Amino acid sequence: MNENTEIDKNKEKPAQTHKIGIYLWIWGLLFVLSFFSYMVDWYQFQGILRWSLILFFMFLKAGLIMAFFMHLFWERYTLVNVLLWPMTAIACFVGLMVAEAKYTFFSRLIYFVLGG
Amino acid sequence: MSDSSLDNLPKGWKSVPNDLGSDQTAFKGVQWGKAMMWIFLLSDTFIFSCFLISYMKGRASTVVDWPNTSHVFSLDFMGVPVPLLLIAIMTFVLITSSGTMALAVKYGYEKNRKMCGHLILATAIGGLIFVGMQAFEWSKLIHEGVRPWSNPFGAGQFGSYFFMITGFHGTHVSIGVIFLFIFARKVYRGDFDKGRRGFFTTMKSDYVSIEILGLYWHFVDLVWVFIFAFFYLW
Numbered sequence: 001m002n003e004n005t006e007i008d009k010n011k012e013k014p015a016q017t018h019k020i021g022i023y024l025w026i027w028g029l030l031f032v033l034s035f036f037s038y039m040v041d042w043y044q045f046q047g048i049l050r051w052s053l054i055l056f057f058m059f060l061k062a063g064l065i066m067a068f069f070m071h072l073f074w075e076r077y078t079l080v081n082v083l084l085w086p087m088t089a090i091a092c093f094v095g096l097m098v099a100e101a102k103y104t105f106f107s108r109l110i111y112f113v114l115g116g
Numbered sequence: 117m118s119d120s121s122l123d124n125l126p127k128g129w130k131s132v133p134n135d136l137g138s139d140q141t142a143f144k145g146v147q148w149g150k151a152m153m154w155i156f157l158l159s160d161t162f163i164f165s166c167f168l169i170s171y172m173k174g175r176a177s178t179v180v181d182w183p184n185t186s187h188v189f190s191l192d193f194m195g196v197p198v199p200l201l202l203i204a205i206m207t208f209v210l211i212t213s214s215g216t217m218a219l220a221v222k223y224g225y226e227k228n229r230k231m232c233g234h235l236i237l238a239t240a241i242g243g244l245i246f247v248g249m250q251a252f253e254w255s256k257l258i259h260e261g262v263r264p265w266s267n268p269f270g271a272g273q274f275g276s277y278f279f280m281i282t283g284f285h286g287t288h289v290s291i292g293v294i295f296l297f298i299f300a301r302k303v304y305r306g307d308f309d310k311g312r313r314g315f316f317t318t319m320k321s322d323y324v325s326i327e328i329l330g331l332y333w334h335f336v337d338l339v340w341v342f343i344f345a346f347f348y349l350w
Contacts, residue, residue: 017225027215034211038204041186041349051350058345062338069218069334071327077128078135079143079151083158090165097169101176108179 018074026068033061153328157335160288164339167284168346171277183269185348188262189253203348206249207340213242214337217330224308224326232326233303239333240296243289250286254279278347285343288336299329 037057040050067073072080122145126134136142143151175182191201220235257278261268264276302308302321311320 017222020219020222023215023218023222027211027218030211030214031208034204034207037345037349038200038207041200044186054345054349058341061341065214065334065338065341069214069337070331076131076135076143076146078132079146079154081132082136082143083154086158086162090162090169093165093169094172097173098176101173104173104177105179108177113179 022068026064029064030061033057033064037061147324149328150324150331153331157331160335164281164284164342167277167281168342171281171347174273174277175271178271178273180271182271183267183274185350188257188269189348200348202249202253203344206246206253207344209242209246209249210337210340213239213246214334216242217333221327221330224303224323227309227323229303229306229309232323233300236296236300236303236326236329240293240300243293243296243333247286247289247293250282250289254282281343281347285336285339288339292333292336295329296333299326 034057037054040053040057045053072083125131125144135144138144141148186199187197189203190197190199192198193201216235216238220232220239223231223235262275262278264279266272267275303326306312307314307321308323308325311322313319314321
């Protein structure tokens with residue numbers, strides 16, 4: 001087994017392999033985090049607490065899967081950048097649609113509920 | 117990869133403009149199939165993002181109350197309704213299959229043919245169980261009167277978003293299961309040890325294919341993390 005961070009110079013083995021421990025750790029962590037996010041619903045947390053806990057566990061799980069299961073942590077830095085920067089476009093889209101949803105919601109309140 | 121000149125390239129931030137402005141390959145040392153799978157997954161990310169964003173927009177702009185997912189997706193266990201029980205089990209099954217896939221990639225690179233094959237088969241079975249439970253969930257909701265245009269629990273948009281988002285994800289899982297079975301057979305047959313040429317290509321098989329297959333499978337799990345958070349828990 002090779003060291004994690006070094007690019008393997010051995011031509012017989014094209015890619016680096018990692019110790020089994022790291023996979024088992026991430027696997028266990030994902031189980032624990034999923035259990036916690038299920039508990040958010042089980043205990044019926046509401047409001048800001050619920051939303052922030054859901055997002056916290058979600059991003060932690062997504063980060064662990066991408067970094068270690070999908071090997072992005074060890075991947076070439078250029079590829080990592082090319083993959084992650086487009087996410088800012090999605091964040092912008094979310095922002096735009098939040099504003100749009102509020103506009104639609106208040107229009108519907110005025111015209112459907114209050115009757116113009 | 118095999119190119120020791122990689123060590124002479126700039127490190128850190130400087131490597132990005134250097135790689136992208138260079139000749140021939142942008143992603144130095146990354147096998148081309150892996151780079152292509154990543155770019156496909158990036159485009160798939162945008163598709164799923166559009167679905168989830170449209171769901172957010174629909175849910176935030178309706179004046180009718182959104183159905184309480186805790187109750188809609190509850191399941192009776194020994195006569196007691198347990199909220200989100202099936203969804204929780206589905207989540208754990210998918211994470212389990214993601215773990216077996218990660219180990220399959222590791223054993224593949226170590227040229228451990230048997231372990232790699234067994235783990236890919238285990239992953240495929242996990243995926244099958246997931247799709248089966250999703251079919252059960254769909255038929256249960258359809259029996260309860262959930263339709264893409266209306267449902268007895270609340271806002272009418274609920275059904276269309278539910279069937280669209282979980283259906284598209286389920287399709288991804290099903291396609292993944294098919295490929296997992298195909299690759300399990302190829303691993304057992306020793307294609308990747310002997311460098312046997314593939315069906316669609318004249319190039320020799322290599323265990324890097326298992327990592328590429330793994331990327332797809334982990335992505336399916338990744339999408340489920342977001343669906344679980346936004347659709348079922350929110």
